[in-house]
Amino acid sequence: MEDQGKRVKGLDPARAENLDACIKCGACTAQCPVTAVYPLFPGPKSMGPDAERLRLAGVALTPDCLSYCTNCKTCEVTCPSGVRVTEMLLRAREQEKEAKTRLTGRRRNVRDYILGRAEHLGRLGTVWPALTNAVLRRKTTRRLLEKSIGLSARAPLPLYSQKFRHRDKSSPLRELLRGDGIPDPAARIVYFPGCFITYNDAATGQAVVKVLEHNGFEVIVPEFHCCGVPLTTNGHFREAVANAVHNLALLQPYLEEGIPVIASCTSCGLALKDDYPRVAAPGAERVGAQTYDFFEFLWELHNRGDLREDFQAVPVSLAYHAPCHLKAQGIGTPAVRILRLIPGVKVLELDAGCCGLSGSFGFKEEKYNLAQQIGSSLFSRVQTGMEEKKFQGVVTECGGCQIQIAHGSGAETVNPVWLLAEAYGLKGKS
């Protein structure tokens, strides 16, 4: 995601440097989940650094299979040399798209248009969630959707909830204490809920807010648009940049004041940290450094001695799945560290790779089976662990991973914030 106007044809020094770092070891391709299940996918090494050499020279080597990359970023995480492989792939896709939009089938264009806009669907879905869910649950609807636009009838489409809303509560007490009527910026925080929380899982959003409030923060939630990741992954690069510009405009005043931004969705968090700083808009220079993953932020509080640790014991054993886009952030697994602070909680890390859904990849008719194959190691590890009574359920930060794991393994899968809410005694309180 970068400024459209700035790009020039030919040798871009940043791109060449990225390419230079590749030592041709092939580790990325060896670990890519799609390469392992889809023979037509040449893999990140050939499609990234190898083909980039040609692309830099102006030769467009654009295999159709680029759209099979799920943007999981496993290749980047694996690379011993820090090569930004997915950036090369996304850019190649953009070029491919520009070159041959007219040639692609219309049916899937509509589908990718819709899946890229979880937000538009969400606005519709949350008007009357019960009705939308009832319609979406019907087999006939799903068959129709598969036939008409290529949305897999078997895929675990998320249900809609009441839209997540948060009215910023002014905190008279704090202002009173400070005496000057100006709230303490250190105690204010901006929450970026993301589409999944906003349209499909408002309750988890409320839990995040309650935990932050319990720790003395005033939570601000501006009217953000979708972070842009689903747009990018479905090939709508220009719109993704437009969303980033909109969101940055909302963030900018808070960023100026030094107020931290919290994302509970790991893909939104990655976009804010890694994509937004490269957008040409005010705020871009600060957003990377001021954005925190929700649990990363709680861990910082813990390190400073500022986290409330008045936990009640929660006797439970859980498996934890690290979402791909959390791994890509390079902050480790702060949720596991936080959960282990709660007395009674036992956490086992699954470490069985990508769940396969990758945002909307697994919703697509032609990709549903691949997604299930990619996730199969994870599902069978969950099933074995449940059978052997090693754990009672699964926690993971990503909403997509949650529905895919539940779909593939049958195990109850929730956001780890629920454990915190319970330990703080906040569950059920409004």
Place this chain on the structure above:
Amino acid sequence: MMWDGIIIGGGLAGLVAGIRAQERGKQVLLISEGAGSLTFAAGVLDFGRMEELQAQENHPYALLGEQAVRDAFRYLIGLCPVYHGEWGRPQAVLTPLGMLRQADLVPFRLDASPLAGAREIILMAPEGLKDFFPEVVKTNLQKQFPGAAVRLQRLRVEEFTNWHRVGKPVPATVYAKFWCTRQGALTLQNLLQETALEVRSGLNPVMVIPGLSSAFCPGLAQTLDKAPWPVVEVTSFPPSPAGQGLYETLKEEFRALGGELLIGSGVGRVEIESQAVRRVIVKSRGKETAFAARAFVLATGGLFGRGITVSPTEVREAVFGLPLYVPAEWSGSAFLGEQPYARTGIAVDDRLRPRHPISRELLLTNVHVAGRMLAHWDPWLERCGGGVSLASGFLAGELL
């Protein structure tokens, strides 16, 4: 929070150090830029000739001592009981081309000794298996086992029809993953039954199957246990199923003991105060993340692991900027020619702490160096890559 230990580098040395330290009750964070070289290695571990190497001044074996290396040897068997080996008695394994080579610690069923008594060798040739040359392997087996008749048996699995159709070779790791599923094990069982009808048991048949690793896959191991003749597996070119299996097993063990892994972002810089490292700074996305610890392990894998970087003007230790021992021949004019660059690395004391290669002065008091980062050894010439990495990693884990 202060970690008890932070390990930089997640290859064999770093993972073993982490596991050992966790076992000792330490709280450990392991930070690694990428997956280590285990996924490239064949999954068998070589220890080399202890006596000769120990006699070399400065060789890691001379620093560690024979007992420590033997302890590490036994430790790995305890950690991964699928590895078999007896100290000082290397076993034979098949190379990807069907030649015999020796190795000291070998995952169960890679041991090629059953072939010695065979009068019939059934070489299974999975269709489209990448980097597998059935005729070459057959010829090599025939040459090395003249007393046996080698028979090639092709096998085809429906799962890979699409791969064959587009003519794409199936990597060994992908085949291995399939055999590891319930359905894969069942398919193999049927194949074995079909083959059994054609095999005459009086000929001491032995079956050779490339592209799988039953040691890391209990269901598959059960199926092969039931085969009416011994099955011998073959080491693979990278990426190798056995190397991958060892890598996954070690990661899982480290995590099960409560260790935290941060893979995908390397240590960019460090903060040092009076000869002690205080914090390492990771290049996270968006901002840097600092992690503090009492002690550190540097196991960044040398030249291959990118722990040592080379430019036309210098050879550099990438994390701390420690001075390196560089063999004299290499610093000459033929910089990138065929020179003993392999011995480049960090000189250490008997607690694996870095010291100056010439003045021998101690440089950092709370850092232990392990694996390929150590100076004065050559894994290719001396065939001791597994041994040095394992033993130094184990010791680093003891010292954290």
